[in-house]
Amino acid sequence: MKVLTVEKLVPGGYGLARTEEGAVLIKGALPGEVVRGKPVRRKGTLFLEEVEVLTPRPDRYPHPLPPSADLPLAYESQLPLKEGLVQDALMRIARLSLSLAPIHPSPRPLGYRTAAQYARHPLGGLAYRLPETQELFRLEEDPLLAEPLAWAFSLLKTWPLPVEEVALRGSLLEGRVLLGLIGGNPESLKRPARALVREGFAGVVWAEPSPKGRFRGRVQPLYGERTLLERFGPLTATVSVESFSQVNPLAMGELLEEALNLVSGGKRALELYAGSGLFSLLLAPRFQEVVAVEISKEAVRRGEADRRRLGIENVRFHRGDAKEARNLGSFDLVVLDPPRTGLSPEVRAYLLESRPREVLYVACDPATWARDVGELVGGGYQLAFARPYDFFPFTHHVEVLSLLRLG
Numbered sequence: 001m002k003v004l005t006v007e008k009l010v011p012g013g014y015g016l017a018r019t020e021e022g023a024v025l026i027k028g029a030l031p032g033e034v035v036r037g038k039p040v041r042r043k044g045t046l047f048l049e050e051v052e053v054l055t056p057r058p059d060r061y062p063h064p065l066p067p068s069a070d071l072p073l074a075y076e077s078q079l080p081l082k083e084g085l086v087q088d089a090l091m092r093i094a095r096l097s098l099s100l101a102p103i104h105p106s107p108r109p110l111g112y113r114t115a116a117q118y119a120r121h122p123l124g125g126l127a128y129r130l131p132e133t134q135e136l137f138r139l140e141e142d143p144l145l146a147e148p149l150a151w152a153f154s155l156l157k158t159w160p161l162p163v164e165e166v167a168l169r170g171s172l173l174e175g176r177v178l179l180g181l182i183g184g185n186p187e188s189l190k191r192p193a194r195a196l197v198r199e200g201f202a203g204v205v206w207a208e209p210s211p212k213g214r215f216r217g218r219v220q221p222l223y224g225e226r227t228l229l230e231r232f233g234p235l236t237a238t239v240s241v242e243s244f245s246q247v248n249p250l251a252m253g254e255l256l257e258e259a260l261n262l263v264s265g266g267k268r269a270l271e272l273y274a275g276s277g278l279f280s281l282l283l284a285p286r287f288q289e290v291v292a293v294e295i296s297k298e299a300v301r302r303g304e305a306d307r308r309r310l311g312i313e314n315v316r317f318h319r320g321d322a323k324e325a326r327n328l329g330s331f332d333l334v335v336l337d338p339p340r341t342g343l344s345p346e347v348r349a350y351l352l353e354s355r356p357r358e359v360l361y362v363a364c365d366p367a368t369w370a371r372d373v374g375e376l377v378g379g380g381y382q383l384a385f386a387r388p389y390d391f392f393p394f395t396h397h398v399e400v401l402s403l404l405r406l407g
């Protein structure tokens with residue numbers, strides 16, 4: 001066993017401490033805390049296991065949180081640590097010393113999530129599945145959930161459903177929730193789905209468990225509505241339980257407002273990894289043509305529905321892989337909001353060849369963002385602006401809003 005002092009927060013939500021053998025990663029320990037544990041090497045990296053916090057920080061959050069909340073600190077103490085993750089990635093990976101604009105806090109530190117998934121616990125109730133061990137951690141409540149989901153959580157906790165997981169997507173605008181039932185038999189779930197809609201759910205769909213991810217296998221509507229309308233700052237857009245939408249719509253709304261102030265107009269704009277095309281729909285008045293590229297059929301369907309509802313004529317949705325962007329030609333502005341893996345090599349090559357005047361890059365992983373920014377700066381772009389945004393209070397996750405311009 002070793003006693004160590006945690007130096008800083010690093011990607012993945014680990015605390016980092018140093019020993020004679022090198023850096024040690026520690027889950028569940030925060031910068032400044034003294035911890036005891038057993039160093040174990042896994043795939044070349046040193047981790048501390050069987051961790052006991054000997055000197056907790058005085059600003060540790062004192063109330064129960066789900067295990068996904070790996071930054072259990074008073075809200076003001078979380079923000080500089082998240083800023084540090086982004087600044088550090090920019091220096092270490094992109095070798096850039098731009099000073100970031102101050103982090104934009106979440107409008108709500110608790111009660112912010114409008115989407116969540118839980119496993120059914122075999123002894124009843126809802127549980128969080130620990131990613132490392134797949135072990136189930138039973139939850140009595142989840143204070144990160146926004147109001148309509150908190151209602152759904154307490155209802156489902158006592159509702160006996162023969163499924164593996166439940167997925168929730170709510171709308172703050174409508175104050176209602178959609179439910180996804182994952183696993184079990186869709187035929188025998190039709191009657192419970194009707195009962196759940198009578199209890200107040202807007203709609204229920206069934207999804208086959210798939211190794212490719214949630215809702216990547218067969219999906220069947222069981223009863224009620226399939227989408228809700230949500231407000232994201234200046235835009236109302238359709239959300240569903242079946243494909244990606246931001247989980248903190250209030251924070252996303254504020255990011256969209258700032259993004260609109262950063263970019264200029266032009267002839268053609270392209271949005272890659274577009275989801276339902278929030279940026280495209282908002283940017284439409286500033287361009288003759290906007291193309292939104294997204295791989296998920298369901299997200300494209302929602303985007304098309306929003307485009308029609310809003311009467312926007314110059315946005316075209318293209319269902320496909322961002323890596324094929326080269327076939328779409330060149331653009332004045334490219335908007336990027338990729339998953340955590342960041343841009344594919346093909347997308348980076350496309351940007352450096354086609355040279356859009358502006359690139360608006362929204363990221364959910366500071367490390368892959370810094371890698372991509374470093375490459376674009378090496379190819380003649382300037383990082384004109386970068387601001388961390390807190391979309392996920394009480395977790396190490398942090399978003400970045402950034403703008404690159406041709407130098």
Ligand SMILES: C[S@@+](CC[C@H](N)C(=O)[O-])C[C@H]1O[C@@H](n2cnc3c(N)ncnc32)[C@H](O)[C@@H]1O
Nearest residue numbers: 244245273274275294295296321322337338339
């Ligand atoms: C972080 S989300 C951003 C979505 C959108 N900007 C929003 O805020 O709702 C990333 C999106 O990229 C899509 N995606 C993932 N890989 C992709 C690829 N190779 N090509 C196109 N879209 C992809 C996902 O389906 C998801 O909708």
